[in-house]
Amino acid sequence: MNCTQRNLRTTKSGIESLVRSGSVAAAMALTALFLTTPAHSEESRLDTIMKRNKLIVAVSSTTPPNGFIDDKGVLTGFENEFARLMAKALLGDPEKIEFMVVTTDGRFPAVLSGKADFGISTATIYPDRVTKVAFTRPYMDSGTAVVVRAGSPIKTLADLNNAKVTLSSVNSSAMVDRAKRLAPLATPLFFDGDAAAILALKSGRANAYQSDVPVANYFVAQSKGEYIKLPGLLGNVNNNAIFMKPGDFQLWLALDTVVQEYVAGSRYDEYKALYHKWFDKDPPPARSYIVN
Numbered sequence: 001m002n003c004t005q006r007n008l009r010t011t012k013s014g015i016e017s018l019v020r021s022g023s024v025a026a027a028m029a030l031t032a033l034f035l036t037t038p039a040h041s042e043e044s045r046l047d048t049i050m051k052r053n054k055l056i057v058a059v060s061s062t063t064p065p066n067g068f069i070d071d072k073g074v075l076t077g078f079e080n081e082f083a084r085l086m087a088k089a090l091l092g093d094p095e096k097i098e099f100m101v102v103t104t105d106g107r108f109p110a111v112l113s114g115k116a117d118f119g120i121s122t123a124t125i126y127p128d129r130v131t132k133v134a135f136t137r138p139y140m141d142s143g144t145a146v147v148v149r150a151g152s153p154i155k156t157l158a159d160l161n162n163a164k165v166t167l168s169s170v171n172s173s174a175m176v177d178r179a180k181r182l183a184p185l186a187t188p189l190f191f192d193g194d195a196a197a198i199l200a201l202k203s204g205r206a207n208a209y210q211s212d213v214p215v216a217n218y219f220v221a222q223s224k225g226e227y228i229k230l231p232g233l234l235g236n237v238n239n240n241a242i243f244m245k246p247g248d249f250q251l252w253l254a255l256d257t258v259v260q261e262y263v264a265g266s267r268y269d270e271y272k273a274l275y276h277k278w279f280d281k282d283p284p285p286a287r288s289y290i291v292n
Contacts, residue, residue, distance in 0.1 A: 063215050162183075
């Protein structure tokens with residue numbers, strides 16, 4: 001049995017073990033990587049990263065507080081700083097990173113083309129996306145909120161389904177799908193980034209705006225009462241995750257493991273401090289461990 005055969009047998013055994021233990025989501029992710037991994041041996045992108053001694057990460061600059069340019073001209077935000085934590089874990093230094101700013105439409109092509117090692121850009125795990133890119137486990141839960149001007153006749157999410165409503169958002173498959181399913185009578189307006197979608201609301205081109213909850217919360221807080229968030233979520237809870245080109249098990253495993261250690265493991269204290277800095281509240285607690 002050659003090395004490739006042993007690796008494939010080990011991966012298959014791992015999938016079966018995950019299914020038996022009830023970790024179906026992890027088994028599905030591992031299966032996708034197993035099916036897309038080339039049979040021949042080739043260098044992992046992880047090896048390239050280690051030799052380069054620097055991460056190249058696709059990020060957003062128009063979705064505060066996740067990724068944006070502050071008043072001093074510095075690219076910052078929760079996701080961009082979380083990417084620095086990934087560099088710290090993998091390379092020992094949070095500064096060993098190069099940010100590649102991308103639009104919503106350009107984030108997946110950036111990793112599929114090989115220009116970026118991975119991306120972290122308000123990307124939710126969505127059915128049509130898992131056939132194109134590989135996701136790690138989530139680094140945060142989110143959802144879709146709707147913002148309107150204070151005093152708007154739109155009072156509930158149900159009010160969106162009206163021919164008089166124009167709903168703005170970024171041009172992502174998830175936002176397009178929600179607009180079609182949950183407000184089919186409304187007129188949708190789609191933009192490359194949240195900043196343009198917010199501008200449409202401010203200028204009156206749109207009278208409602210849908211976005212990830214953290215982005216909506218930040219915008220509403222900055223507006224000082226001029227805009228409000230409608231109660232409830234438009235659709236279900238979402239999971240934001242790091243994404244990468246499929247087929248590279250070594251890189252996926254490294255990224256997924258590091259995310260796990262930040263959100264629920266040995267690096268949780270660092271993750272908790274970062275989360276609280278940007279969202280003014282604690283993240284979900286790490287799993288408790290009880291010695292019997």
